[in-house]
Amino acid sequence: MGAGPWLRFVLMLAIVAITLVPIGVVLFLAFTPSAASASSGGFTMENFSSVFATSDVLLWLQNSLLVTLGTVFVSVAVAAPAGYVLSRGRSRAVSGYSLMLFVFQSLPVITSVIPLFILFAKIGLVDSLLGLTIVYVASSMAVATWMMAAYMDSIPISLEEAAWIDGASMFRGFVQIVLRNSLPGVLSTAIFTFLVAWNDYLVAIVFLRSAVAFTLPVGIQSFFQQNTTDWGSVMAIAVVMLIPPVAVFVLLNKYFSVGGIGGSLAGQ
């Protein structure tokens, strides 16, 4: 290799270092003893032990995981068949559906959140993880469907046609031919919906009112007090929040592709 690649390597190293400062800050503060504690300087786990001992962080973690996994499963189950229709369908109804997805995606979540809050309050879905899951599934629906459609576009239709000639129904063609070959598309959609549900803040602060139902983004807020924020504890929870999405992304990122959504949005 000449000097060029290594020069770019150094440049890239500098860019990445600056970019990751906020994440570095979280890790640094989480493992640094707080000013009030007896031990000073150096590395410590005491922020974690004190947060786990004195707060409901484990409960919030469990709530976040339940809501997120629920969202992932339901989203894939709903978006996979819908994506198939978007990928294969050429009728006016399908175009109408596609336009509806785009328009709903472009609306501010806050518009639907307020009436839904009032509706959900009547049927007991406020302060409920189920209610939260339903909203997350709906708000990630458009992108999830485009992602599934984008992947299915790459599966030749001739495979299903062969199955139809053999007497398979449309539904069987979808499940046995297309869905079985769509694992990367399913994973991509799963990763995206995982991030939507795990990282959401707005829907959670509106719908979750009591501490037993808190997910992590709401729970962490209870550590912020005027002027006396306990940074060590806050950052310890931040690390707990950081690990699942980063782990999912680092392990599965080769399956993750947003590039295709442009194509399926444009109907190609």
Add this chain to the structure above:
Amino acid sequence: MFLLIAPSVALLLLIHGFPLLDAFRQSLHDGTLINTGSFVGIQNYTDNLTSEVFWKAASFTLVFTVVGVFGSWAVGLGLALLLRTRIPARGVFKVLLLLPWVVPIVVSSTAINWLVATSSSPIPQLFETLGLGQPLFLADPFWARILVCVFKVWISFPFMMMMSSAALASVDNSVYEAARVDGATGWQQLRWVTLPIVARSTYISWILMTIFCVNDFPTIFLLTGGGPIDATNSLVVLAYRLVFQNQQVGEGVSVAFIMTSVLVVISTLLYRQIRKAAH
């Protein structure tokens, strides 16, 4: 075929369609979260459209969106181009650069908050050392706006980088050789070869990012809460504050609804444009 999209359509109508109608009804009343209140006609709309706070929020939403879309696009495209070249450990860099988009905003905004909160925080100290004064990022309207916009670019550039990388992957390298033979400089190649080839995908990524920016809530709310003195108040943050902090549901929902109607019109037009450009 109908059965395959039925669950999706049902969910969309229940969670987006119905609330939309209900939101419209609420926007014509002066209710709270508990009471419907009485019918006030278009009072909430005229109140908003004649209020200074509303227009201030609208103009900041515009600034925030323009900076968010083009800032994250420029950074994302630049990095995508850089990552196309031969660099040791390129794969690792690629993953690390996506982290700002992956990390929850609640987490990253907490870190930013720690970095800038007081005049003795690290970033103001760094500014001091560089002889740039000691800006109070959360208390000074000018700096608060810059902070929020830079934070949005930081969160969003990975998405644009992924979109750009996907589009660039389809560019055949032989077109560059042809351009080089014709004596095109690096900048000319970018302007007259690369950008036209990825134009359609660029256009789509701008549209998606515009939607993400206009509708963004946590980026602003978690850093500044819309302050200081409403300097970083966007329309979504304004709607949230009216409803949940001031209990003025009708007024807040009508802000959201004004945005919604503008967005429906714009998104329908843009959608047609995308479809046209594609065929």
